[in-house]
Amino acid sequence: MNEVVVRSMLDGALVTTEVVVLALAVASPLALTVALARGSRFRLVRAIALTYVEFLRGTSALVQLFWVYFVLPELGATISSFVAGFVVLGVNASAYAAEIIRGAIQAVPAAQSEAAQVMGLSTATTMRRVILPQAWPIMLPALGNVAIDVLKASALVSLITVSDFTRELTQWATTGVLDVTLAFTLLLAGYLVLSLPITWLGHLLEKRSRRHLGAVA
Amino acid sequence: MTELVNDRGSGISLAGVTKRYGDHVVLDGIDLEVPAGERVSLIGPSGSGKTTVLRCIARLEAIQSGSITVEGTEVARRTEKRTGPPAADVAAAMRGVGMVFQQFNLFPNMSVMDNLTIAPTRVLGLGAEEARARAEGLLELVGLAAKARAYPSQLSGGQQQRVAIARALAMRPSVLLFDEVTSALDPELVGEVLEVIRGLAAASDVTMLIVTHEMQFARDVSDRVIYMEGGSVVEQGPPDAVLADPADERTQRFLRRLLDH
Numbered sequence: 001m002n003e004v005v006v007r008s009m010l011d012g013a014l015v016t017t018e019v020v021v022l023a024l025a026v027a028s029p030l031a032l033t034v035a036l037a038r039g040s041r042f043r044l045v046r047a048i049a050l051t052y053v054e055f056l057r058g059t060s061a062l063v064q065l066f067w068v069y070f071v072l073p074e075l076g077a078t079i080s081s082f083v084a085g086f087v088v089l090g091v092n093a094s095a096y097a098a099e100i101i102r103g104a105i106q107a108v109p110a111a112q113s114e115a116a117q118v119m120g121l122s123t124a125t126t127m128r129r130v131i132l133p134q135a136w137p138i139m140l141p142a143l144g145n146v147a148i149d150v151l152k153a154s155a156l157v158s159l160i161t162v163s164d165f166t167r168e169l170t171q172w173a174t175t176g177v178l179d180v181t182l183a184f185t186l187l188l189a190g191y192l193v194l195s196l197p198i199t200w201l202g203h204l205l206e207k208r209s210r211r212h213l214g215a216v217a
Numbered sequence: 218m219t220e221l222v223n224d225r226g227s228g229i230s231l232a233g234v235t236k237r238y239g240d241h242v243v244l245d246g247i248d249l250e251v252p253a254g255e256r257v258s259l260i261g262p263s264g265s266g267k268t269t270v271l272r273c274i275a276r277l278e279a280i281q282s283g284s285i286t287v288e289g290t291e292v293a294r295r296t297e298k299r300t301g302p303p304a305a306d307v308a309a310a311m312r313g314v315g316m317v318f319q320q321f322n323l324f325p326n327m328s329v330m331d332n333l334t335i336a337p338t339r340v341l342g343l344g345a346e347e348a349r350a351r352a353e354g355l356l357e358l359v360g361l362a363a364k365a366r367a368y369p370s371q372l373s374g375g376q377q378q379r380v381a382i383a384r385a386l387a388m389r390p391s392v393l394l395f396d397e398v399t400s401a402l403d404p405e406l407v408g409e410v411l412e413v414i415r416g417l418a419a420a421s422d423v424t425m426l427i428v429t430h431e432m433q434f435a436r437d438v439s440d441r442v443i444y445m446e447g448g449s450v451v452e453q454g455p456p457d458a459v460l461a462d463p464a465d466e467r468t469q470r471f472l473r474r475l476l477d478h
Contacts, residue, residue: 115322
């Protein structure tokens with residue numbers, strides 16, 4: 001393996017990392033917003049949030065990516081393949097994450113909200129100081145899975161010309177520079193290595209989030 | 218001790234309150250007057266609606282008819298009159314109502330100190346120092362001054378319930394609702410919690426509405442005992458009368474069954 005190939009692999013891994021980190025940055029605020037909207041007391045807000053979730057979960061992420069990359073320019077909005085990549089992956093993941101967050105919020109005993117209500121705390125304060133901190137350790141393992149899914153799904157951006165890890169290595173394989181077996185085995189191993197920090201961070205956050213809760217939650 | 222609670226006082230009043238879950242009637246047009254400063258115990262078999270009375274007063278349950286007045290403000294209503302008091306007035310009246318739950322319901326993600334200061338700072342607008350000083354005083358009152366930095370999971374059930382009482386007191390309520398506050402405790406921890414409530418009753422003039430299965434405690438602490446069954450008040454009067462010499466056959470049966478155990 002020559003130096004050019006190694007360099008391109010590392011560049012690709014970096015691009016993949018960037019796409020994943022940015023996608024998660026897009027997904028996090030969206031997911032929280034949609035999760036809260038799913039529990040809104042206004043029916044219209046709940047309906048919009050449900051439509052958002054069902055639409056994104058019910059259509060293919062690859063097709064969503066193609067649509068944004070190939071159709072939006074037809075409508076007059078050009079968007080770089082890199083931006084299209086992380087935005088679509090992020091928006092797509094937010095639908096799954098929103099459902100996880102909503103489930104975790106519902107898993108916090110209703111008695112906690114009741115106690116807060118009797119104390120006169122506002123709905124917003126109750127959510128921020130009482131419910132979400134207790135929902136956090138409940139949602140973390142599943143959110144970790146979503147983050148790993150985003151990493152794996154990020155290979156899709158190679159199909160809209162983003163020079164990510166997958167695109168770099170497949171190029172060397174198709175041009176005969178790298179042996180096909182070696183290229184795709186490197187790809188498998190590479191994604192595994194990239195997933196390790198996510199798993200590790202997930203465990204760390206989980207441990208931290210539970211330190212005061214004892215047997216509760 | 219006088220600064221423990223507000224003395225705004227006109228107590229609690231329920232007029233014709235009905236609570237239903239579907240076809241199941243939990244409160245059947247109940248009337249109840251608790252003047253400021255009175256200590257009233259609600260007793261009765263499970264399913265009699267006594268906890269629901271507290272939950273309706275605390276606005277944790279909607280009612281299907283009647284009205285509930287707390288400190289002179291109608292806080293819940295289903296009557297012919299169309300307009301009730303503004304939401305801000307209801308919120309202000311409800312600030313005077315504290316509740317202690319069977320399962321304590323402390324916030325497990327916060328230290329004891331934060332459990333006690335969150336509402337005074339967020340709702341009453343107290344400064345951090347003032348809220349902290351108030352919390353320290355209350356923790357001393359319930360005998361847990363050393364536990365300010367502990368988390369609920371590090372405390373026994375009895376300690377948690379004493380913290381919950383202190384947390385309710387941190388809002389300086391004029392009305393306290395106690396919902397079977399010793400039912401979830403190991404028997405040896407019941408005494409310390411009842412002791413705190415007894416002390417509170419002796420040292421303040423807070424209005425208390427107590428749902429309990431502890432008959433001796435009800436007898437000691439109450440001005441009046443109400444026996445409920447099937448969502449209605451069956452019998453009420455001074456504790457000695459209701460508990461020692463009940464007039465109604467249903468009350469007699471209930472108390473006899475308790476003694477059998």
